Amino acid sequence: MDDEPTTEPQAAEPEDAAAPPAETPSAGAAVQAAPAPDPHGAAGAGRVTMVIWRGDEGGGDFATYELPAQDGEVVLDVVHRVQATQAPDLACRWNCKAGKCGSCSAEINGKPGLMCMTRMDTLPPGEPVTIAPMKTFPVIRDLVTDVSYNYEVAKRIPPFQPRPKTADEEAAGGYRMAQIDVERSQEFRKCIECFLCQDVCHVIRDHEENKTAFAGPRFFARSAELEMHPLDTNDRRELLRQEQGLGKCNITKCCTEVCPEHIKITDNAIIPLKERVVDAAFDPVAWLGRKILNRTTRSAREAAASSPAHGPAAVQPGTPVSGVPAPGGD
């Protein structure tokens, strides 16, 4: 993984007289000693207490930082102030501070969310704010996690396969699509790949072993986008059922709850995919209809043939490896 933990401290801000002096940066997983928190864990008036996970693959613990409160801040602002004034070695990813790059995903008071889109004044006043890295992915350092699992899953999604152009389209120079046919899948294009939905999904969050056979909500949304595309000709239903674990999803809608782009992942992507899988694999009337009309469903192997990750691979849980299993046969 090339991603170095991004630590980009802002310019130091003036601390008020009561602020503790900056700590000397410690190396590696060392736990940043906290400037004495108050006995109840809450900051006094006009101050905020941040309880931030510090550590790496060697282990770690929460460290407490107390800062003066400032109006109009989001959690990421305060984390940057911690970096600037007390813990210059605190690692966190961020980029746009506008909820569009999907970098600053973390768990704020236990809830997955973007630090840049979580206003401090929406959190319980007077209580410490807990910030932990996304739990589903291996930690690199502090708030930075290794999300490469998602990139490997992305390679297993069979890409867009447009139908051939008609003679009219060839003459016109390109495809022609009706607005009502393309607008449904536009919702999924809003995804910023923050991977909060993947983080909160209990199928992999609480069951590591499922990572080898579960695409996750972000990639179900991607498959739904392709399946609903008016030009796409691939049929991913058997692949979704047999190789990508669509049946493991028990539609508890946590992915929808945490999506910062408010994509209705469950209602508009996962459940429609589940219904399409029912058409392909579980509905005897639909099966009969296909037989009568001489239509076939594409097997998982056929659907996966065009995906970039197609090919033999194996993953043993607990072992760092390259790649995750490519879709096999049905």
Next chain:
Amino acid sequence: MVTKEDTIATPVVLGGVRGGPTNVATLRKDRWWVQPVTTVTVLTAFVAYATWAAFINKDYYVGAAQHRDLISPFYSPCLTGSCVPGSHPGTVLSWWTISPALLILIFPLGFRLTCYYYRKAYYRSFWWAPPACAVADAHNSYTGESRFPLVMQNVHRYFFYAGLVLNTILTIDAVMAFRQPGYGIGISVGTVVLSVNAVLLWLYSLSCHACRHLCGGGLKLFSAHPIRHRVWKLLTPLNSKHMVFAWMSLVFVALTDVYVRLVASGTIHDAGFHF
């Protein structure tokens, strides 16, 4: 030479060390447990009441003796030989000797049990998989709905079809309730209750995800099927309120049974008027 077209495997660590504490189920500080507790309370109360009402096998029909034609939704259509006179369109199963409600309730039970909303509700609140978002799953292993018996959730659309038949029958019941034997046409609290019940059940059924898929959601090209696209567009706003309709219809169907039961047993009088 490596080109950008080559797929370069990214090292993926499975089973790597995760950040955050390992010894707590969640770091959430809000009252995440309120929702599962409420769900367990309401669903348990409903199941207990519905079971009692289904087995009690009496006081489910208000007939001509009270100048009414009100039947509980738990017992309609009443198809067995043991049905109260006047409550049934005709005996279909004369050999069925236990409560006729048991014949009927299997369909709405199956419809709600396999409903995408209720699945969320009971997986969270009863099975704790997970109890709430970012709260640890209560089970060591998990296969979801990919194996028997939960793979049977995929029969949902067939219970939806059965639900449409029952909704039609309950709608006919509500219309027929406006006939007041001996008086003519009239309106009473009972007719309003049955009508509202039928409307809520229709809203619940029409907002169903399977319904939305079957009516148009499964299409690749809306432009080739303009009528189905229009139906899909009509159903989509309803679908976003499926949870609301699920709870409203669940509670009201029980209240409808309670009302009919109270009138049938003579506990209260069905107030109304006739033309």
